[in-house]
Amino acid sequence: MKKPAKAPANNGHDHRHCVEDALSAAERLCAQKGLRFTPLRRRVLELVWSSHKPVGAYALLDELRSEDLGSAPPTIYRALDFLIENGLIHRIEKMNAFVGCSHPGETHRGFFLICNQCGNAEELDSDSVAEAITSSASRRGFVPRDMTLEVTGLCGECRRQN
Known part of the structure; x- marks a missing residue:
């Protein structure tokens, strides 16, 4: 599996702001709800937001292994479940992949x-x-x-x- 792709530079879009905004929103949400935003959860969210392309769990797992942050599928799936349950990412069923949520923490479709x-x-x-x-x-x-x-x-x- 390939690593999560970086988003193309479209019309002056600086994707670093998307990642920074997503991490800030997650930190606020976890603080408000009294949830632990562990380094692994933070890194998984950052990797999901590293592109506007949906990314699969095994691509995330490969990246985490290269960074010595996790080496077992249950590790990544627990982090992904936490991020989904708290409205920080979405699962794209058709692609069996994940994408950052543009309305973190809000109930929406x-x-x-x-x-x-x-x-x-x-x-x-x-x-x-x-x-x-x-x-x-x-x-x-x-x-x-x-x-x-x-x-x-x-x-x-x-x-x-x-």
Whole structure:
């Protein structure tokens, strides 16, 4: 498995700010909830945010092994579970991978646009999409408990390059 890819430099985007903001939000959230933000959890979050591309657990594990931070799959999965449970990352089911949450600690739906070409995933914040799905489900007598939507296609940057 390859290491988590670095995000391309798009339109002056400095990805270090994304990582710094995610780490700061996680520190605040853990302090508010009285949770331990261990060095391993911190590093896993940092690696997940090292790109806007979803990253798999084994790619994370390879990086952690090279840094002597963890060598067993249960180690990485416990850290990932903690980050998911506390609203700091999302799991992209289709790719069996993880991506940073752009609304850390907030209860919200996971809607993602995933580029087939560059692999970046962008989280959408859309109450109208959630309402449309909930309304359609309700008409069928179904009550949604959890909702994640993954839409694949080409991002604007890749479309401009083609």
